[in-house]
Amino acid sequence: MVNEHDLQFFSGKCNEIFNELSKDIVGQRDVLECSVIAMIAGGNVLLEGVPGVGKTRLVRSMGRVFSLPFSRIQFTPDMMPADVTGTNIIEKDESGRNQLKFQHGPIFSSIILADEINRATPKTQSALLEAMQEHTVTAGGNTYKLNEPFFVLATQNPIEQDGTYPLPEAQSDRFFFKLLMGFPSHEELINIVNMTQETDDEVASPVIDGDGLLAMRATAKEIPVIDEVLQYTAKLVTATHPELDSSPAYTKKYIRFGASPRAAQALITAAKVRALMAGRFNVAYDDINALAFPVLRHRIKLSYESITAGLDNDTVIAGLLNELNGKPADIKPIDANEPAFKKKARVGK
Amino acid sequence: MEQLKLLRPFRRRLLPEAILKSLIAGAIIIGALDVVVLIILHLLSTDPGWWLLIASLSAVMVLAVLLFVFKYYPRTKTLCARVDDAGLYERASTMYALRNENTYIAQMQRKDAANHLTTVDPAKVKWSVSRKSVIACIAVILSFALLSAVPYNIMEVFAEDEPPVNEAYQRLLELIQQLRDEVNAHELDEYIERDMHAMIDEFEANVQGLEDPLDMAAEISMLEDRLQRRLDRLTRDELGEALADEKQGQTPDQPQEQENAQEQEQGQNITRELGDALIAGDADAVTAALDVLREMLNNPEDERPIEERLAELSQALRAALEASETEEGDALRDALEQYTIDLDEAAEAAISEEETDINEMLDEAFASLNEAVAPALDLQLQDEGIILALLEILRQAKQEILGNEEEVEEEVPPEEVPVEEVPAEGEEGEEEPPPPEGGEEEAIEPGEEIEMLMTEPIYDPFAGSVPYGEVFAFYYAEYLEAIDKGKLDDGLTEVFDGYYGELDK
Numbered sequence: 001m002v003n004e005h006d007l008q009f010f011s012g013k014c015n016e017i018f019n020e021l022s023k024d025i026v027g028q029r030d031v032l033e034c035s036v037i038a039m040i041a042g043g044n045v046l047l048e049g050v051p052g053v054g055k056t057r058l059v060r061s062m063g064r065v066f067s068l069p070f071s072r073i074q075f076t077p078d079m080m081p082a083d084v085t086g087t088n089i090i091e092k093d094e095s096g097r098n099q100l101k102f103q104h105g106p107i108f109s110s111i112i113l114a115d116e117i118n119r120a121t122p123k124t125q126s127a128l129l130e131a132m133q134e135h136t137v138t139a140g141g142n143t144y145k146l147n148e149p150f151f152v153l154a155t156q157n158p159i160e161q162d163g164t165y166p167l168p169e170a171q172s173d174r175f176f177f178k179l180l181m182g183f184p185s186h187e188e189l190i191n192i193v194n195m196t197q198e199t200d201d202e203v204a205s206p207v208i209d210g211d212g213l214l215a216m217r218a219t220a221k222e223i224p225v226i227d228e229v230l231q232y233t234a235k236l237v238t239a240t241h242p243e244l245d246s247s248p249a250y251t252k253k254y255i256r257f258g259a260s261p262r263a264a265q266a267l268i269t270a271a272k273v274r275a276l277m278a279g280r281f282n283v284a285y286d287d288i289n290a291l292a293f294p295v296l297r298h299r300i301k302l303s304y305e306s307i308t309a310g311l312d313n314d315t316v317i318a319g320l321l322n323e324l325n326g327k328p329a330d331i332k333p334i335d336a337n338e339p340a341f342k343k344k345a346r347v348g349k
Numbered sequence: 350m351e352q353l354k355l356l357r358p359f360r361r362r363l364l365p366e367a368i369l370k371s372l373i374a375g376a377i378i379i380g381a382l383d384v385v386v387l388i389i390l391h392l393l394s395t396d397p398g399w400w401l402l403i404a405s406l407s408a409v410m411v412l413a414v415l416l417f418v419f420k421y422y423p424r425t426k427t428l429c430a431r432v433d434d435a436g437l438y439e440r441a442s443t444m445y446a447l448r449n450e451n452t453y454i455a456q457m458q459r460k461d462a463a464n465h466l467t468t469v470d471p472a473k474v475k476w477s478v479s480r481k482s483v484i485a486c487i488a489v490i491l492s493f494a495l496l497s498a499v500p501y502n503i504m505e506v507f508a509e510d511e512p513p514v515n516e517a518y519q520r521l522l523e524l525i526q527q528l529r530d531e532v533n534a535h536e537l538d539e540y541i542e543r544d545m546h547a548m549i550d551e552f553e554a555n556v557q558g559l560e561d562p563l564d565m566a567a568e569i570s571m572l573e574d575r576l577q578r579r580l581d582r583l584t585r586d587e588l589g590e591a592l593a594d595e596k597q598g599q600t601p602d603q604p605q606e607q608e609n610a611q612e613q614e615q616g617q618n619i620t621r622e623l624g625d626a627l628i629a630g631d632a633d634a635v636t637a638a639l640d641v642l643r644e645m646l647n648n649p650e651d652e653r654p655i656e657e658r659l660a661e662l663s664q665a666l667r668a669a670l671e672a673s674e675t676e677e678g679d680a681l682r683d684a685l686e687q688y689t690i691d692l693d694e695a696a697e698a699a700i701s702e703e704e705t706d707i708n709e710m711l712d713e714a715f716a717s718l719n720e721a722v723a724p725a726l727d728l729q730l731q732d733e734g735i736i737l738a739l740l741e742i743l744r745q746a747k748q749e750i751l752g753n754e755e756e757v758e759e760e761v762p763p764e765e766v767p768v769e770e771v772p773a774e775g776e777e778g779e780e781e782p783p784p785p786e787g788g789e790e791e792a793i794e795p796g797e798e799i800e801m802l803m804t805e806p807i808y809d810p811f812a813g814s815v816p817y818g819e820v821f822a823f824y825y826a827e828y829l830e831a832i833d834k835g836k837l838d839d840g841l842t843e844v845f846d847g848y849y850g851e852l853d854k
Contacts, residue, residue: 002454222454226439226446228430281458282443284433 002222007276010219013208014277017065020204024061025054026195027188031179034270034294035062035153037277040216041269043176044132044152046117046167046298051157053181054192059113059153066213067206069147071109075120077163081127085137086144102139107131110147110210114154118164125171128152132174149213169301173260176270178298223272225283230268232324233288237264239320240300250323254306254316259299266295293317352444352459353425355466359432360423362471367421368413370478373486374421375412379405380489387496396501405493432466435473440465517562517750524569524746525553528739535735545735548575562750563853566822567829569747573740574823580736623669635685636718642666643715659696663689688718747822825849 014036021032031047035058038045047055056072063070073084086105093099106112107128117125131137135146154175156167172178184192208216238244241258242251251258271287278287297313306316383405390397423431429441444462447455532545552572559565623642626634642662645651651658666689670682691714698710828845831837837845 001452004453004457007454007457222452224443224447224454224458226443228442229439279461280438280440281454281461282439284438284440286438 002219006215006219009212010216010276011279013212013216016207020065020207021058021061024064024204025058026191027184028054028058028181031058031181033274033277034177034179034291037270037273037291038176039066039149039151039213040220040273041176041266042149042151042217043266043269044154044174046172046175046178047153047155047181048158048178049155049181050159050183053183055155055181056113056115058181059111059155061204062153063111064204065207066111067209068110068149068151068213070111070113071106072113072115073106074115075117075124077119077121079120079124081124082139084124084127085131085139088140100140102142102144104144105137107137108144108146110149110151112150112152114152116157117154118156118167120165122165122168125165125167128154129171129174132171147210149210149217169257172298173262175298176266177294179294180297220273220276221269223276223281223283225268225272229271229283229285229288232285233264233267233271236288236292236321236324237261237267237296239324240296242303248320248323250319254303254309254311254319255300256303257301259296263295263299267291270295289321292321352463352466353448355463356425356428356432356441358471359474360428362474363423363428363431363476366476366478367417367423369476370421370482371413371417372409373478373482374416375409376486377482377489378412379408380486380493384489384492384496387493391496391499391501394502402497431474431477432469434475435469437462437465437469515560517565518559520746520750521556521559521565524742525549525556527742527746528552531738531742532735535731535738537731537735541732541735545739548572562752563822563825565750566747567826569743569750570820570823570826573743573747576736576740576743580733580740623666639688639715639718643711654699656696656699659692659699663692663696666692684718688714691717751822821852 017036018032021036025032035045039062047058049055059072060070082105084105084107086103086108088100089103090098091101112131114128117128131146131150132152135148135150137144137146152175156164237259239247239251240255240263241247242255243258247258267288268283270291271283274287274291275281275283293314296317300313300316302311302313302316383401386401387397390401425445426442429445432441433439440458440462444459447458528549529546532542532549535542537545552568555571556565556568559568623635623638625631626638642665645662666685670685670689691710695710695714828849832842
């Protein structure tokens, strides 16, 4: 059961984490917040952004702050699954006899940076599936458990899609969040330049270890959710399915495929963390609305009508939230560079 | 839970909103019902006065109280949700949901919620009244006011624009009611009353939908004719005079055999008349026939023994009864059967040469017969009385329908009209009454003007002349009936078409 110490520990550590991460990452407050939420909640994150916005730096910095082993996998088209999970190799034992020994792959770490995951073949991408969901690796008939906490931060480039392999839905659904790292603002760019003139290395200090992170995770799970918020969450996820009679006309028009039940799980889990980070001891509608974007944007498939209308996933999600909250759906295309969490100001409860 | 007390200021803030919502909802419901009621009252042209408004206001108050108590009163859960809307991020709602939990996190949550509740100004909790409900309330109130302002006789106003009802038909309907009222006003035997009502019902059915006053007058004339035929029964005096004349027609120098044959034939005639009178239930005619039979019985020129004459009379009566086919229980039949039994007894007494006054026996028997027949006579008088009353009503109505402006004079009942003696065949009597004007003896050319006789103030059915307006409809009806039955040649039909057409003008 959660006690006062747990709550104080959580609150104190959150502040420290953000403070340390801010030393390495300029701006991107919403991405930082969601990344930390995902870490605490135990989910994996898909980072999408143009090159040079700090995706890799963020992951490396988080590795430092959380004092967790960090490993980077640079996906290429010729990469094999064994390059990710590991493989059996033949080596001589002490007596000189040859034996097979499993050589752990880079996935055997706590924080995995899967860089440009969409460059790898689907076969290689699927090597991450079991690790991301079950935190185990099966190779050569043996199952190897991964370290806890285990966290995959995958990145992908939204441009230069030629020669890439879009993530299958089964795999993209296993990412807790999809975060969009936009281009920094003018002031942020100046700060980045000034910072990197001093040093390119991450300077964030360790704040918490794996056990502390697990403790924070357990604390967040205790945050209560009233039935009305739970109903609203289920209603939101259900409303993304156009094949259901209960879904609004907006969904039937602009969404082709809806989100899986993992979306509802992610929403509630993340909302608890977000509430506690905000100093509340309860989940609010606002938490659900704010987290709807990172949770749903990679889980819904837009219809042809929305594509021809120039709508992106975030615009459709915003329109759906307005629809559920009794407001006119906003269907104007939004600025792709606008950070995702600034959209929360458009929607009410 | 102490923290729930912090919600009191917010509840006080929302109570007026709940009252307002209750009143609006009550006004909408009662107002909608009132609109329906007002529409119905307008259709029925009924003015509700002030009672509808008073009742509606009372109903709104009662309904508003019920709605306030059971629906709109700000319950704690609803109150928490409303307070959360002011920026508490579901703290109040979660606090209420965890009110019975004692975990540390629940306590911390309640404490956090309480802290924030104290920082929220109750005025920040905005009233929320549905715009649609306000519009609906205004709409029903305006509808109520509008419908109340519309005159309740609006349907009659529209009705006045319709073409006026045929006055003649109106008079006809009044006539039918008058006839029924007249029948009901008389204390009649049930059979007579039933017959009268049946005739009136048939008359009503025949006049349904008639528009032409001439057609209406024709139907009235047919009813008059029917009633007259019912009334046209030979009276006692008439029958007696007819029989007396018949007797006078006999020549005194005929041999006895011829006398007997004539008497026998006379007896058969009387017997037949008696049978007819029994069938018709005409007590008057029955007693008249019996008087004739008694006179024949007491004929001093008849030298047959009394018992033989009594037997003959008794047989004649039995034959008449059998011929009439009346059933037992018929008043006249029973009276006559008893009379025949008395006659037989008198005959037996005469045969046995008992020291009995035969004439006294016969007088007693006849007195008994009269007593038994009296009720039937009463019925006959009833029948005659009501027929005369109905005829008077019909005559007056027909004149009004035909638009006769002459004063309606009282018609002398047929009983009081001096009956002209009908001369016997071959006898030169008084000059024959002039034929009715416009009859077949005068050839009327189409287009020829016809002088209408409208000078006779008293309708004398036996005088041979009658005001034309009173009989035209009847003649016209008879003419139509003749055409329907094909009794007129085409040539005559054309003549009469022209004749009646000119009369109609």
